[in-house]
Every structure is written in structure tokens, then in C-alpha cells.
Amino acid sequence: MKFSVIVTLKKDVLDPQGKVVLNTLVNLGIDNLKSIRQGKYFEIDVDEVDQVKAEKQINQMCEKLLVNLIIENYKISKIK
């Protein structure tokens, strides 16, 4: 079963990457940008047919390693 995980910085955490990307795009002439935030994306394939179990596992991976819960949020979705 395949899942995607999107990891984003919490709202009040500074996002230096997003900021620089935004500035660069503005300099490239894009003038109606309101905001950009950058995050991480994972595609995870687990050998598990039970969706509930699988999701629980993915959750574990996020909390154990993939996400720094102090500064980041995450969202899991099933791909296939």
C-alpha cells in the first residue's frame, strides 16, 4: 500500500527557503504572489494490505523520524 506524507513547517516557524524562493520569484517578475511555504514530501510503500494498520505504521514513521514535531506538521494520504 502506498502513501504520501506532506511535512510542513508550523505556522509561526520561520521558513527561510520559502522566503528566498518568494523573493526570487518576485525578482523574476511575478508580481501577484502572496506567499510561498516550502515543505517535504515522501512517498512510502509498505507491504501491508490492511489500511488501518498501514496508516498506523506510517504515523509511527512520521513521529519517530520523518517529522520534527516541535516545528513541523504532517499529513498522510493514501495514493494506492
Next chain:
Amino acid sequence: MKFSVIVTLKKDVLDPQGKVVLNTLVNLGIDNLKSIRQGKYFEIDVDEVDQVKAEKQINQMCEKLLVNLIIENYKISKIK
């Protein structure tokens, strides 16, 4: 209008990060992992009400800056 952009490495392109993350998770005791690939995620907010126009703009940003088309693919979705 707000969009998400998911940037992933093309198939067959080495993903050193994904590789190390996978090994680490296996070492942490997760034994049914088949694969992990890591990518990037952007949340982009543009001041544009016409969805077609907005998407065209996001596309431009991707090709100009956000995505390295030589080794990466991307996917745009509307969030709100």
C-alpha cells in the same frame, strides 16, 4: 488562490536521502517497508481569481525555478 506543488525525482534517478531514510527506518525496526522516495512540497498563494490563469502562473514558477526539470517531475493541485 492557493495551490500545492509536489516535486518528485524522476524514476531511475538516485535519491540518496530516501535511501538513508529507508535504512534508518529499517534499523528502527520497521520491517515491511518497500520503498521511500523523498521530494519537495510547496504551498503557493497567488492573487488571482481565474483558475486557468493561476495554474499557468504556477506552472511557470515551477519551470523557471522550483523544479529541476532534468531530474524532477511535478504536480500542481488546487488547495483553495
Next chain:
Amino acid sequence: MMEITNTIIEKHGLKIEEYKNIKKLLNRNPNLLELGIFSAMWNEHCSYKSSRIHLKKLPTKGKQVIQGPGENAGVVDIGDDDAIVFKIESHNHPSYIEPYQGAATGVGGILRDVFTMGARPIALLNSIHFGSPSHPKTKGLLNGVVSGIGGYGNCIGIPTVAGETKFNETYNENILVNAMAVGHVKKDKIFYSKAKGVGKSVVYVGSKTGRDGIHGASMASAEFDENSEEKKPTVQVGDPFTEKLLLEACLELMRDDSIIAIQDMGAAGLTSSSVEMASKGSLGIELNLDKVPCREENMTPYEIMLSESQERMLIILENGMEEKAKKIFEKWDLNFTIIGKTTNTKKLTLKYKDKTEGEIPIDALAANAPVYDRKWTRKNYNKNKFDFKKLKKIKIEEALIKILSSPNHSNKSWITNQYDQMVMCDTAQRSGSDAAIIRIHNKDKAIAVSVDSSANYCKSHPITGGKQIVCENWRNLISVGARPLAITNCLNFGNPENHEIMGEFAECLEGIKEACEFLNYPVVSGNVSFYNGTNKRNILPTPVIGGVGLIKKIFKPLGHSFKKDKSILIKIGKTFGHLEQSCFLKENYSIIEGRPPEVNLTNEKNNGEAVLKLINENLIESSHDVSNGGLLVALSEMAINSNFGAKIDKPKKLNNLIEYYFGEDQGRYILEVSEDNFKKVEKTLKNGNIYFEKIGVTQEKFFEIEGELKIDLNNLFKINNQWYNNY
């Protein structure tokens, strides 16, 4: 079986004639796998088919040389039981296609060449050439290349300490990225790539094999065309973390005598590494391709043999050492697989799923690879002297500012600040001086390293140009107090099938040879990169010289920034005022004409030896060679980044100030001498019959020539530092 058509042959970069030769050598038609292997081994990059007969003429011997060209890297003796291993290599085409990964894997590749020989890498250098700054691609390429070089070197933890960065529109569609690595090894712990013994295990270690860079080796030496940007998916991605593990694991295994031969998998991966080891040992090699660790599913033998995945090595192990070696690689989380054995067949035998998929005599791939004596023509020189009278007059101050603020002459700290120059804690002189100085760990001796090129000089007069770069490189080492030992060279040229380009190549090498011989400065390693250019527009001939010198006892790195107030500035070497091909003309008038300055090897040597002696006697505060830009540019570089300016005299004899201050005559140095030492210095120079002049003194706050210019030091710094920050 797939039929080998002419299109397939061409796609493999082989000429029809070459294909006929292959059939003759095999006595049959090759299959596709075998054709791929021939194409990889016979392309320019691996076979040196157009350059070999010229390279043979270079001097490669000397008392200091332990290993000359022909191994993964050259080795020189630095006394006691220490030796230095070094080599330079190009990664031009991959870097143009994907600058970050291209440059990064270039660094990774050259590092493997050095640690394959048993050396711990201690320094990285690079020579990078870009198109015109106003070309739309240049900025992105510059950014990508610099962060790629830094990304790899910083992560693996080897300091990037010196280099050169140049812009010229002939590189618009073909940038140059040359990386040099330098390592330290104990003399009795050098490893080579010559296989010995039959029935020994052939071991694959490192990363898994993926579909990276298949055709890469062929791509790297095929001329670019409009479609080249479509060849993208084969881009190799570097993994410096894995390389760090590979480095540590290899060095750990090298502590004892398990290894018979070792060879990194560079261009043409498994193919060239196995063929080279077998060829050097006059043996055969049999590989079971199903054993090769693969990253993707269903990889074919063709893909496995031609993959250019990074961070891999091939090792031939002594019998019975397999288990022990395996433990080491597993400790470092690396693949370790026995994939074959050495044989006495003198053939490369490839098995896959119990079937022999290919079998080629090693000699056919290596010793019988084509060698071309390509046609070449001597350069036609324009005999007319350039007429300076027609130039619009320009003020000295204005001309100096123009040069110092130009992309080619601006301070490079925007680049060098992105490189970790200090890791390993032995960098005594970082970037920004004539050469970097790296101390040998836990000893009080050090080496100095520098890379140099002068493409404009080489274009206008290849023989003089070739001589000049060797001399400039030698001078750069002397300037920091090092005895130059040997060089490596990366020869970046256009299409060798073009007679003029081939002429540039041949003549540059004549110049390099002459200078190296005269200075006892042999060539111990190198690399050739042809086909640099697009749609028949070739780059400037750009040989790059990387030199290594020895400082027997390091007490205090000199650097080229002024150290004291009221020091006396002396110039070694005569000034004739040669302005043709100068920066002065290029930056102020966009004129690139005439001949480069004459190189007088006798003066070069005498002046260099004299300077070295003075530095070794601790009589000099700072020193700098005079090169591109001439006297005034050299002096201002000594003031920028120091806390002192200078008050510079006007010439006593030559009355054209422009010629005096901007002429690029060779063999010159500026030395800062304290008042106390001046008498001694004067005496030594007079005794040695060395031409020198007092040209001014250091002073606080201002850089000044009375009646001509007076620039505040802070301003001078700004002028030299703004270009990159504003780009």
C-alpha cells in the same frame, strides 16, 4: 539478436571504420552488449585516441616522481615517508546539462581517483570557466556549479582551498568544470590498479548500480548539438555521504595487505574498471552480472556494464581475505559483493543467468584501441604590431577600477565562502592568495597547491601560452614559499577533427613540455577533454595546470596581503610593458589582439629560485606574483584584504605609464620587505644577479601613485568585491 545497423554504430559514437576494426578483432560481429563496451572503451574519454601520441612527449620523470601518468593519479615524494597523490579531471559536459550534479559528481570522481591509491584526500581545487556574464544561462550555471562543488566537498569533509573562475563568451554553451584532488599517503601504502594472479575474487563495493549516466562516457566526448538538452535523464546524482563511507571503508581495508588491485568506477563504470585492471595485469576477468547489486529492477547486462552510477569501486582481493573485507564494508553500510574472478584467458567474459552474454579479448579493448595521428596545422601568427596610438586615452585610476571590478578580476569570496576551506584543520593558507597551503597532519611541513590557465594567451600563441601557464603555476607556488614539485594537467580543447584545433592542442603541449623540462616540473597525471564546443564553435584552447609544491618547514604562511606599515616594496624581474593580449586592453577596450608576453625560461627560473631563497630565509613579509593585469593590479590585490595601502613610485626608465603599470611581462614578483631586512635582501639579489627595483612603500589608509591616483582602502575593497554580490 538485434542487428547492428549504421545508426546504432553512430549512436555509440563509433565511426564505421572503427566498427570494421572491431569485427576484425573479434573475428565476428559483436552483439549489442559488446558494441556498447567497445564504444565506452574506444571513445575519446577512455582511449585518449586523439591525444595519446602528443601526451607521450611530456616529461614525466624526476627524482621526486613516485608514479607518473598511467595510474589513477600521480604520486610525488615529499620526503620522510610521505607522498602526495594528485590529479585533475574535467566534468564539462555533465555540468552544462545539470550544473549542480555535474560539478558535484566531478568532485566525487576525482576524489575516488585519489583515495583508490590509498591516500587520504586533504585538499580540493577547481578551475571553472563560464560564458559571458550577460549570457542568460551563465548565472544559473555559476550558481549550480559552485553549490555543487561545495555541496560535495563540504559534505565529505575535504577542504576546497583554491581554484580559478573565468568568463569568456566562447564558453557560453560549453562551460568548463575541472576538479583537482590532492591526497596524502605513506610511501609504503600506495595501492595500484594492476591485477595479479589467477582465480582471485573480483569484488564490487559501494553504491548500487542504477541507470545513471548510461552513455555518459560517450556523451562526455561527443560534440553538443541542439538536442543535447534532451539527453537529460541519464544525469548522475552524487551521494557525498556514501562516498565518505566508501573513503573510510577503503582506507580501513588498506591498513593491511588484502588488496591486490583497486580501481574506482568512473567513466564507463564497470567496463573500464575491469578492463583496465585486467589489461595492466595481462589477465582475463570473468564477471557474473547477476551478482552486481542493482538499484532498479530488470537491469540488462548492457545497462549494468555501462552504468555510471557514482560511489563504486572494484577491488581484486587476495584469496581468503573476503570475509574480513566484507565485515569492514558492512560496518560502513556499504554493498560488498564478489562478482567475479580473474582468469588467464586475457578475455573479458560476461555471464548473466548462467549464459555467456559477451566475451571480448582485453587487448582488443585496451591495447588495440584506436590511436589517431590527427592532422594538425601550425598557427598563423599575425606579424603586425598592435597600434596603441589609435586608442582613446584613459586615466590610470579609471583603468585600474575597470579591471578590479570586472567579473574576471573581482574577488572570489562569494564563491570561496561557500566552500569549507578549514575542515581537517590543516589549511594554513586559504583561497585568496597565489596558492593554498595545506599542512601535513601532525607534521611541520606543508604542501602548496594552485591551478591556473590562460586561454587567451593560448589562443593567440599556443606555444607561448603553454609555456606561460606552467610558469605562472610555478610562480604561484614560489610566491607562498614552496618548492614546485610536479603538475597535473587538464587539457580542455575543441573538436580534434578540426586541424586548427588539433594544432592548438599540439602546440600548447609543445609549450608545456618545454617549460616543464626546463623547470624540472614533470607531469604526473592529467586528463584530456576534447569536443568542447557547439555546432562548430569551439572554446578557447584551455589547458589547466594544477601544481603541487613543498614547504619543508612551515613557520608562518606569507599570503599576499601587506603586513606592515612602511615596508619597502620591490619588484623582481624586468618590465617591458607588454600590452598585447592584456587585461588592460580587454577590460577597457574589449580588445583581444596580438601576442602574449614572451616567456624567458632562464629568467623565470632564476627569479623564482631567488624569491624562494629569500622567503626561506624569512626575509619577506608578503609576496605576490605579477600576472594578469600587470603590476598595478598585483599591487592592489596585496592592499585589498590587508590593513595597508601603498605609495607607488613612477617608473624611472619606461615613460609610458600605462605600459609600466599594466604590461603583463612574465617572470615577475612583488615582495614586501621590512626596512630592517632590506639590506640583506638587496645583497642576496645582487649576488645572485637578479634584476630588481624598489617600486614603493606600504602606508596606511591609501593606495596611491602621486599625481595619478589615490584610492581609499575601503573603496578599493568595495570596488573589488561588488561584482559577485550584485550579479
Next chain:
Amino acid sequence: MKSSVIVFPGSNCDRDIATALEKMQFKNQMVWHKETSLPKSDLIVIPGGFSYGDYLRSGAIAGKSIIIDEVIKAANSGCLILGICNGFQILTETGLLKGTLLRNRDLKFINRDVNIKVMNNETKFTSKYKLNEILKINIAHNEGNFFTDSKHRDQLKKENLVAFKYCDEKGNISEGSNPNGSIDNIAGIYNSKKNILGMMPHPERMIDQIISNTDGVNLFTSLMN
């Protein structure tokens, strides 16, 4: 004084710090990350470098290694812990220090000598420095942009837990002297018991006049006491 340097795959300042410690008369041992116990030590150093290639988040994967449990135990029992650069990042990932190190403001790796100011000299790490002394120390990092929440910021101030701040040659602490965007120009912090120091600059690079300067020496001599 006994010290231990923890070595992770990808650590690359491990030899540098070991050389410095030995030069400063520590009895030092290298400890591989897979070890399950620590030798008896007065000081544990987590060195700089790129543990696990800085992949995922710098310090994240090293923060999960076996030896880290031992480091945490030692820290809780009062052992001195010094994390330099990547070591600092690892300490924040393990929770031994609060806050986090984000990408540098300009998204570029920075290697140069910067000035930092000693903000507290009443600790085991800095007693040989003068208060407000200005040091010139080399930095080399991609992710040194210190960030933390306002509560922790207040705590740092109130309990005097900021070790060093980036400043200019004269000691002014300003945006202009901030190389990487760190909040309040912070270059290093202590935990509240002040037995753990995490810092981005590399003191081990500044102990030898031939190579650089000797501004880092007093950190080690302080620890020796």
C-alpha cells in the same frame, strides 16, 4: 580529564576535535555510534560534519542512533556535553537542547571567520574567557539559523543561557553581523543546568596560530579546570 568523541557515519570534524582535545591534554576516546555504552568521561563531544549526509534534517538521523540514549543518560547525570555545528543540530534533535537550526538566511553554505561575543563566562565551558570578550571563530554550515519559540527565548534571556552571539569586530550585535539569520544573533546556547553547550562556530579550528588563531583555546582550558 577524560573525553569521548562520538563518531557518526558522515561526521567529518571528529578527527579535528580529537586532535584539539589531545593537544589540550584531554585523554580522549572515539566512540562509534553503534556502541551500547560510553567509556567513563567528563566531557562528551558531538562533533561537526554531515552525519548521515545531512539528509532528511541535519542531525535528525544521528539523533536516533543507539549511542544517543547513553549520551542522554550521561547528560542527565551532569556530564559535560559539547555539540559543535552538526553536534549542536544533533543535540536539538534529541531534545537535550531546545530550539532548532534552520537553513541559513541566504540558503548558502557559509564558511568564514566571524566574530562572536562571550555572553556568559560563569560556566564550565567559558570560565577562562572574559565576559563580552570578542572571539574570531570559523563557521561552516548550511543550517545554522537558530530558531526557537518565544517562551524559550525568554528563558534563554532570564536564565542567562545564551553562550555566544554573532557580533562585529567591535562587539556590536546587529543584523549586519548576523551571518545566517539566527534569532537574536544567537551562535550557541546552554541547557538550563549549563552542562550542555551547543554552538555553531568551530572552536577546534582556532587553536593554532599557523592555521588560524588561538581564540578557541580557552574553551578547552576552561573545561580542563
